Amino acid sequence: MEWIFEPWPWYVSGPLIALIMFLLIFIGKKFGMSSNLRTMCTLCGADKKSDFFDIKWRDYGWNLVVVIGAVIGGFIGANLLGGEMIADINPDTVAKLKELGFASAGQEYMPEKLFATEALTDIKSLIILLSGGLLIGFGARYAGGCTSGHAISGLSNLQMPSLIAVIGFFIGGLFMVHILFPFIF
Structure with a gap:
């Protein structure tokens, strides 16, 4: 069970992504996160202001589940499975980032200067x-x-x-x- 708490290698996650894509193609669906913004704007009434948002949002509602899953998965990954995550950055890159004012480069996953x-x-x-x-x-x-x-x-x-x-x-x-x-x- 310890493998769940470690990043999955490409040879596990890559085929899983390929399987999901195969299933989406098989059932005739297209995946993309930016299309969810259009669906959400339509849900909020933007279709009354612009023809671009005049879509049947229920046809794209399944894709909103992807957004919910990404948010929940990101939260679980960062707070429950992440542990002490520090990006493994090349020492030359760390030195350059420190020159640019990123004092925490190589010590934190997300630099404080930006986040x-x-x-x-x-x-x-x-x-x-x-x-x-x-x-x-x-x-x-x-x-x-x-x-x-x-x-x-x-x-x-x-x-x-x-x-x-x-x-x-x-x-x-x-x-x-x-x-x-x-x-x-």
Whole structure:
């Protein structure tokens, strides 16, 4: 039973994800987290303001269970199964992060500089969070789905737009980490 409390290796979790994707494809469903936002907005009445939200939310209600499961699973993983989780970061990366002001790099799973409640009172952190959220929201809508939808579901369906989107996600991530991140911090 001790194996439950350790991170599962790729050769266990990977085939489980593949099995879920096979079952979703088999029953004709598509997976993606950003589509849940559209469903939730429709539930809150956004369909009365915009045709984009004029959907039959019950057709997508099953996907809301995924969100609930992700929240519950994340809580269980972090609070009951996580233990003393510390990200295993390359020492060179730790040194660079410390140069950028992340004093807790390599000592905590989530750096206080980004995830402490004080970050919500710091104007620089708020601007980063808000602009990042807007860019992610715009990008997910413009790309026709989020990273999970394209990388897991789209690639499983062998969709060329998803391959292009995933390549774009990686290029954007590399650009952020190597160009913008040092500039911001």
